[in-house]
Amino acid sequence: MTRVLLALCCALGLLATAPAAHATRKAAQRQAPAPLRDGQAEARLIEIYRLIGQAQTRQALARAEALVAEHPNFQLAQLVLGDLLLARQQPVRAFGDVPEPVARAGGQTLAELREESLQRLRALRERPPEGALPAQFVQLSPRNRHAIAIDTSRSRLYLFQNGPQGPRLIADYYVSVGKSGIEKSVEGDLRTPLGAYFITANLDPKTLRDFYGSGALPINYPNPYDVRRGKTGSGIWLHGTPPNQFSRAPKATDGCVVLANPDLERILRMVEVRTTPVVIAHSLRWVNPAAADPEHQRFAAALQGWRAAKSEGDLGRLLGFYTPDFSAAGKPLAEWTPLLRVELSRARGRAIELKDLSILRWTDSADTMVVTFGEVAEGSRTGPTRRQYWMRDGGQWKIFYEGVIG
Incomplete structure (x- = not known):
């Protein structure tokens, strides 16, 4: 198999890893696997992007090979690795550079991966102002030990910890939302609701299908305001991904909010049922909590x-x-x-x-x-x-x- 063909297969997720990463994978398998940490894979992917931007393609290739070896189901990392391998043979014209026939065959997957990449980069480039909070958090009590805000325009979930000095942003993660977008109105519309909600349960993953990954956190959709407006539907959860997927496309769910399993696992360990608010907005407006309204x-x-x-x-x-x-x-x-x-x-x-x-x-x-x-x-x-x-x-x-x- 030529290196160019290998690159194309990697880009479309047809191979678990490239032969160039084979030795890295074997070495990793000989060691005890390190536990996956939340945000770790994304941080490593962004570092690869940074190296590419600095024209350090050899280092970027080595990092990409290692990332794919440890996370073979991370399709976006596969795509980046494919481009890096292709770049050793010819100039890469665009992110996910594959021949037209291959692009047509896997067009939707390729478009979704490109969008995922753009969303991750945008959210990490456009950071919330230091110390700012979503405008929806008017006042949190000590019982609200954590709070969650989701910016669907950026495919991003922000996790806050509330302490004596007030809420503090401690982590943020890439998420997927409904196939048809947001503003859920009726049962089965494949949209994610917008509003202010609360986590109502922490479901034992042993009781769930593999499809839901590491677990699930249902929210109280429809809330009384939704009911007042005639909105219908149920079963809106924050949940993980199946074993063969590290993450999903920005718009890929039936209405739930989906995170990579390592990211969800941290949230599962930290948040409390009934007292953790979850705000889902089209776009979060960040404000200075000291500013009077x-x-x-x-x-x-x-x-x-x-x-x-x-x-x-x-x-x-x-x-x-x-x-x-x-x-x-x-x-x-x-x-x-x-x-x-x-x-x-x-x-x-x-x-x-x-x-x-x-x-x-x-x-x-x-x-x-x-x-x-x-x-x-x-x-x-x-x-x-x-x-x-x-x-x-x-x-x-x-x-x-x-x-x-x-």
């Missing part, structure tokens, strides 16, 4: 007004904070009001405190706030954990959904 201040005033009305047991004033089409546990406002009246009677006018308050803001055709807190009455040590969905109507913020989650 007047709308946040207006919302804080509305929330404290609700707390004061409930503390005082003033049912009439309290009902003024709810929309006419409010629902709670499937009950409309008229059916829920008697239950609220009983709740206020039992509280006997005791002041309530909103503990571990977290606020997520989601803005599309409407401006909404997702608020989670522990409602603790004066003299009590604990109370129910509530989640409310507020919507801005003109200059007023009102609640359209409320539920107890713990």
Whole structure:
């Protein structure tokens, strides 16, 4: 087999490795395999790109051979290796340079790999400003030990750790989304939803098919705001890849968000069920957390007004904070009001405190706030954990959904 043909086979993923990498692979097999680390393969791929940009093709080839030897299912690395091998025989005209007949035969795969490469490079070139946070994270409580934000325009997931100094970006990863893109509306549309969600479970990989890789984290799509807008569907997960795939094309899922298994494994070890928010946006807007937003201040005033009305047991004033089409546990406002009246009677006018308050803001055709807190009455040590969905109507913020989650 000529080296040029070998390059073409590698580019289309038809060979596990090139003969030039054979010795490297054999040496690696004689050693105990090192555990895969999150982000490691991508960092090595970017280093290969850097070496190519510096015309250090010999070093780039050696690094590519080693990467493919250790990750034979990393198709993008295979493509880069194919180009490097081809470059030893003739000039490479474009990324994934293959003859026209071969390009036609594997055209979709080749286009997807090129797009994956561009997305990885773009996200790593256009880094978030130091210390900035996604605008959706208005306030995270100590119970939100981690938070996730996904920028679908960059095929990127950002993982935050929340501590005494506030949330801090600790890692980010390439992801795949729905085959038909984003803005899920109905069951089976092959789109990934946009919105503010929470992880609802951490599924044992032993109970899942190999297709889901190292595990799965379902989110609460459709959330109450989705339901209000008539959106349907279910089973939206963050999950891994099958054994024969290191990563998937930028648009390759049935609506889930998919990561390489080493990347997902770190997330599986760290995040907490029920308290980890997951924001999925078309494009994240990064803001300085210290910058004051007047709308946040207006919302804080509305929330404290609700707390004061409930503390005082003033049912009439309290009902003024709810929309006419409010629902709670499937009950409309008229059916829920008697239950609220009983709740206020039992509280006997005791002041309530909103503990571990977290606020997520989601803005599309409407401006909404997702608020989670522990409602603790004066003299009590604990109370129910509530989640409310507020919507801005003109200059007023009102609640359209409320539920107890713990």
